[in-house]
Structures are given as C-alpha cells and as structure tokens.
C-alpha cells in the first residue's frame with residue numbers, strides 16, 4: 001500500500017514536481033466491487049446441489065478424518081487424542097484431533113508473531129486476490145464439503161448448513177473485503193498539498209491475535225479467524241471441539257486459496273489451557289471471541305490480570321449469549337407470530353445465539369397463539385438432519401443435553417411452570433430434545449431470564465391492559481440484549497417500541513423473527529452482557545482489528561522557528 005510516487009502541481013509561476021512517499025489506495029470501483037449475497041440453494045429432489053451434497057455426506061460419514069494441529073507449515077499430533085462425533089448418533093466418529101499443549105501454543109505464538117511482520121507488508125491488493133479466491137472455492141468446489149461437515153458434525157439440516165457454512169461464510173469473505181476496500185478510500189485532508197500531504201494506512205497489530213470460536217456457526221469460526229488476518233494480523237485459531245471438522249475444512253480451503261503458512265495457525269486445545277497461554281504472552285494483540293458470557297469474562301479477567309505484560313493493549317472483541325424475545329402486542333397477526341416463533345425458537349434446536357427463548361403474549365391472543373404453536377410444533381420431525389423432512393437434529397453434546405434437560409425438569413417439577421408441549425429428552429442414540437413450550441405466570445422465573453441455548457420457549461401471558469408494564473419487563477428482567485422482535489399492527493405501539501425497547505437488543509426486528517441475520521443486510525451483535533457489539537457482517541467490523549497509521553509528509557524545507565508575528569514585535 002505504501003509506495004513512492006511522483007505528484008505534479010501546476011501553478012502560474014512554475015510546475016513543481018514533488019517526489020513523495022505516501023499511501024496508494026488499491027484500485028476500487030464502488031459499483032463493480034459491491035458484492036451480492038451468496039444465493040441459498042434449494043436442495044430440491046434431482047437438483048445438482050442435492051446430488052453433490054449426498055456424495056459428500058457419504059464420504060464424510062465413511063471416514064474418521066485426522067485433524068492435526070497446524071503451526072506455520074508444520075503439522076503436530078499430541079497424546080491428548082479427542083474425537084468429534086455426530087450429535088444425532090454419538091457413537092459415530094467423524095474426526096480425530098489432538099489438543100495442543102502449552103509448549104505448542106507457545107510455538108504458535110512465536111510463529112504468528114514473526115509471520116505478522118511479513119504478512120503486514122504483503123500488499124492489500126494481493127490479500128484481496130486470496131480472499132476472492134477463497135470465497136470462490138467455498139462457493140463452488142468445496143461448498144458441499146463445508147455443508148456435509150457442518151450437517152454431520154454440528155447436526156444441522158441441509159438448509160441450516162447452507163445458510164451458515166455456505167452462504168454466510170462466503171458473504172463474510174466477500175463483504176469484509178468490500179468493506180475494507182471502501183474504508184481505504186478515506187484519506188485525510190491535505191490543506192496545502194504543495195507543502196505537505198497527509199495519508200492514512202491500515203496495519204495489523206504487531207504480535208498475534210487469538211480467534212476463539214463457538215460450535216454453533218461454522219461461518220463465525222471462519223470470520224473470527226480470517227477477518228482480522230485480512231487487515232494484517234496473524235492469528236491463533238482455536239476452534240470449538242464440536243465444530244472441528246467444518247472449521248478445519250475452512251482452514252484447508254484458505255491455504256489452498258493462498259493464505260501463507262503462519263498467518264492463521266490452527267490450534268484445537270482445551271479451552272482454559274489455551275486461554276491461559278495466550279493471555280500470559282506479552283505479544284497478545286487481541287482476542288476475537290464468540291461464545292458464552294462466562295468464557296468471555298474469564299478471558300477478560302485474565303487479560304486484566306496480565307495487563308502489565310503486554311506490548312499493546314489487547315483488543316477485546318466478544319460476541320456472547322442472548323435471551324431473545326418475541327413481544328406480541330394485542331394487534332399482532334397471530335399466524336405470523338406462530339410461524340416466526342416456531343422457526344426462531346426451534347430451528348437448529350434453538351442453538352442460535354439469536355433464538356427466541358421468551359415470549360410475552362397478551363391474554364386476548366394467547367388461546368389462538370397457544371393452539372397455533374402446539375399444532376405447528378406437533379408437525380416438526382426431530383431426527384437425523386440428513387433426512388430431508390427433518391426439521392431439526394440433536395443438540396450438540398452431552399453437556400448441552402444435560403443443561404437443557406435441567407430446565408425442562410425444573411418445569412416438570414412444577415415451580416410455577418407448566419409444560420404445554422414437548423418435554424421429552426432422549427440421549428440413547430443422539431442428544432435429542434423435543435421442542436418444548438413452557439407457560440409461566442412468573443416473568444422472572446429462570447427460564448424467562450437465563451440463556452438455555454436449546455429448544456425451549458417460555459411464554460409469559462400478560463393482561464392486555466398491562467401492555468406497558470409488560471414492555472418494561474423485557475429490558476429489566478435479564479442482563480442480555482442481543483436480539484428481540486415485536487409483533488403488532490398498531491403503528492403507534494411499533495413507533496413507541498423503538499424507544500421503549502431501544503436498549504434491549506442489538507438486532508431489533510419488527511413483525512419478523514429474532515433469528516436469520518444476513519451479512520451486509522443486518523450487521524449482527526448485541527450489547528449489555530450479549531457482547532461488545534462490533535457488528536459482524538457490517539462495515540466497521542474489519543476496522544476493529546486494524547492499527548491505523550497517519551502519515552504527514554512535508555515537501556518544503558523548514559527554514560524558520562519563529563512565527564511571522566514574532567518577527568515584527
């Protein structure tokens with residue numbers, strides 16, 4: 001980006017030719033460069049994508065893929081052997097992987113910190129070519145491998161995999177590239193360009209950044225690791241144990257696309273072992289985290305405790321949990337409420353950070369909403385996600401199964417709660433939990449306030465006349481503020497809700513479900529304990545990892561230290 005150039009200025013007296021060293025912005029054509037969201041394929045019977053997907057599903061389920069630790073150009077295997085299994089058939093292994101030891105994490109830190117120096121000098125235009133190539137490989141040759149590893153490893157249906165490991169991942173690569181190109185267009189004002197020129201360039205941060213990924217979105221893992229790399233950082237990527245194979249597939253695609261060794265290092269590891277090693281390194285430049293609040297708190301505390309060690313203040317980016325709501329006004333369209341709520345609460349077993357898990361319904365509409373929810377819920381097939389009529393597969397693992405079941409058991413035991421539908425849990429073959437609807441008279445009961453991260457929806461029914469106090473409950477009863485939706489036809493209520501519910505959600509929906517954000521359309525993230533709200537999929541996300549440098553270059557020798565008025569006292 002930085003090069004020597006020759007700038008010419010005409011003046012009535014002379015033509016000055018100035019040799020300057022300044023920022024050169026890569027070529028950019030706003031309209032041609034604006035990406036389109038990746039189309040979501042249909043997977044209809046006989047379609048090419050369905051045939052290709054089935055081929056990949058067979059291959060992935062017939063192998064236990066060996067997934068090494070990768071540091072620079074070297075592969076490592078340790079004696080801490082782990083397996084990734086299919087959540088819907090937990091005796092079936094699909095990947096063998098190894099936990100990195102503290103010594104290997106240390107080695108990766110060294111490699112990344114060294115690599116950052118050369119990677120940061122790689123021209124932006126060269127990085128852009130690699131990112132475009134990666135997105136094309138994801139959209140074409142490797143699309144179905146990404147989907148198959150996500151379906152089998154994280155128990156997603158074809159549609160849920162397609163919107164995640166294909167569309168959203170590809171969009172993250174293409175849109176962040178576009179957003180960075182756009183940002184580079186800003187150059188500071190140079191008021192007297194014959195005398196001096198100002199410019200600004202983006203660097204990575206010297207040191208390394210860590211990307212700590214959750215299990216639930218393959219695309220999020222890719223975004224956490226590769227978007228900071230795009231702007232010049234070197235990364236240690238710690239994938240989730242339960243999303244190893246899909247995340248490793250992204251890693252391999254990016255290497256094939258030309259991301260040099262050492263720019264992103266792939267380090268499956270025990271969470272706290274990894275967290276301890278990175279936060280103790282003086283070279284920690286940032287943590288790009290998505291996951292639960294307790295883990296982010298752990299990392300932030302560890303960084304705080306080590307503050308005196310660091311070369312840079314580590315950038316802390318953390319997108320965390322939610323307790324997302326559907327608030328139904330007495331004027332709402334019931335059919336919309338029911339359909340959006342079923343999708344939001346139960347698709348992918350409610351394991352989206354944005355999933356609706358609490359509903360506020362008016363007494364006047366509750367009988368219709370209840371009937372609608374129960375009858376729609378009863379049509380959902382919970383099974384192997386590779387079957388095309390399956391609505392949702394299993395929850396991710398034994399720990400999640402136990403946690404979600406404990407909330408259902410709490411409701412079964414009374415505690416002022418009533419299970420109106422579902423409630424069965426069976427982990428004999430896979431970690432299956434029925435979509436469950438709970439009714440409560442207590443808006444502060446734990447299933448109305450705590451993140452469950454499973455297919456459990458709790459409904460609080462308010463008296464129509466108390467609609468305003470019911471609205472107040474939304475923001476006062478939990479510490480989260482990730483996503484939320486209001487359903488109403490009453491325009492005044494909708495308008496008011498933009499103010500009354502302003503701080504309750506980073507992504508706010510009107511007559512639409514609380515899930516399903518799309519890169520470039522609904523930049524995503526929440527506030528309060530839901531995260532630092534850095535808006536993945538939005539124009540400022542990539543800049544969060546940049547280390548901008550402002551350059552002022554003077555062309556005219558300075559011959560004086562006094563200001564003119566000082567010379568005429």
Ligand SMILES: NC(=O)c1ccc[n+]([C@@H]2O[C@H](COP(=O)([O-])OP(=O)(O)OC[C@H]3O[C@@H](n4cnc5c(N)ncnc54)[C@H](O)[C@@H]3O)[C@@H](O)[C@H]2O)c1
Pocket residue numbers: 212213214215216217220238239240241270271272273274275276290291292293295296298299319320321322352353354451453482524525526530531
């Ligand atoms: N806001 C968002 O954009 C968003 C998106 C997806 C998921 N989430 C949230 O993520 C959570 C689900 O994901 P999860 O179960 O994988 O979360 P998690 O917090 O259990 O784990 C996230 C990652 O942190 C690692 N980890 C655990 N302890 C660690 C430590 N001490 N140091 C370093 N790393 C450590 C885990 O191994 C994993 O890779 C939910 O709370 C969900 O709401 C939020």
Ligand SMILES: N[C@@H](CCC=O)C(=O)O
Pocket residue numbers: 216217351352353354514515516517518524
């Ligand atoms: N982009 C997703 C959220 C990801 C969180 O898990 C959605 O809005 O459904």
